[in-house]
Amino acid sequence: MTHGDTATATHGTAAPPLLTARDLVKAHGRTEALRGASLGLRAGEILAVTGASGSGKSTLLHCLAGIVRPDAGSVTYGGLRLEELPEKRLSELRRTDFGVVFQFGQLIPELTAVDNVALPLLLAGTTRAEARARAGEWLERFGVRGQEELRPGEMSGGQAQRAALARALVTGPKAVFADEPTGALDSLATEQVMTALAHTARESGTAVLLVTHDAQVAAYADREVRLRDGAVSPLEVTA
Template identity: 80%
Template sequence: MSNEVPLLAARALTKAHGRTQALRGATVELRAGEILAVTGTSGSGKSTLLHCLAGIVRPDEGSVVYDGRRLDQLPEKQLSELRRTEFGVVFQFGQLIPELTAIDNVALPLMLAGVRRTEAHKRADEWLERFGVRGQEELRPGEMSGGQAQRVSMARALVTGPKVVFADEPTGALDSLASEQVMTALVHTVRETGTTVLLITHDHQVAAYADREARLLDGVVRQDSVDLEVAQ
């Protein structure tokens, strides 16, 4: 393990959904600029861990520290502002807005942040190009393939220049070739921008795109992965 202060750290998180205990003391750290894969079987608590780390839900116990700030104690308004400016999220099913074209979907977070439409479209267009989906600007989500839609979702997650991207099974609905294209585009882009990524996946081949793996078993993180720095 590096001695570097982590950008995002969760310690001893517990979280229950009704009577289901999703997290039972999960501890995990993300270093700036790394891609961390969180793996585990269905129901192991992966998505709950992502939601806690991204400030989408608050843990029952434990702490989440992002860049020196306790996310779990931040008032809702500040938390929401931080999520909007510093974090990007990609889900299994892109969750693009079906009525909007690809370019409008990507431009939307910028326009919500007050960027003018022309400028927002220009920047959105650059991000569509980075993800290899230029030429599909005017398509609506229903007219795109799953892989195209997911690359548009990634462009939307990165367009505001977030420090951390949370990706929850981003290739879960894709075939292996589309999955490879989406992951390659994501990895190349975040390596260029230095964005930190938390990647939730149950697929080993997807996890292999990450620098490290943290495995969740029944709500607890197993630290049995070979650390790249040690392995090299």
């Protein structure tokens, strides 16, 4: 089934988008990463953004998560225009409403797994003991039990990435943005990480925007859009 080429084009009678991007343009120096990309992310869905290397997938994710501001176009979330918000507000939004997972690097190497997961809660003002307790529960949910006091460098890639997912979800965000979350993992670890992410997202009703070039990973999504030359190709439902 093929849909229109914009974010607001929804499939069937589904809910309105949680987050909408319209005509995004973003250049890195002289290279145009996005050339009028539009996309919608609905509450509770898992959306895969695929495309060749250099097609602008990561830049699109960064714009949607309010990590970078587009040169033109708009990103709307809950009535807010993200490109108009001050950095402090965006930072707060990423801490409370969004979760972010990258291929690697999001865990602080010097903190233990449980302290890494507890960090967003500490920043929100939760006490250390309570933050650690809740972080421990999330690590257990992601099957990283018994590794709480290990540092990221002492964990396997799959364990570290599951800890990163736990950190992204611990505040109960409305949307999680995952940029090649399994890019550095083998197929078994990829399966473990994606199963955990898909299961938890569906259970909690969290929307997930997944950037990947891996068909195995994209198969976990409800919907897949393809980026080509900085623009979104017609949407295709994969599930």
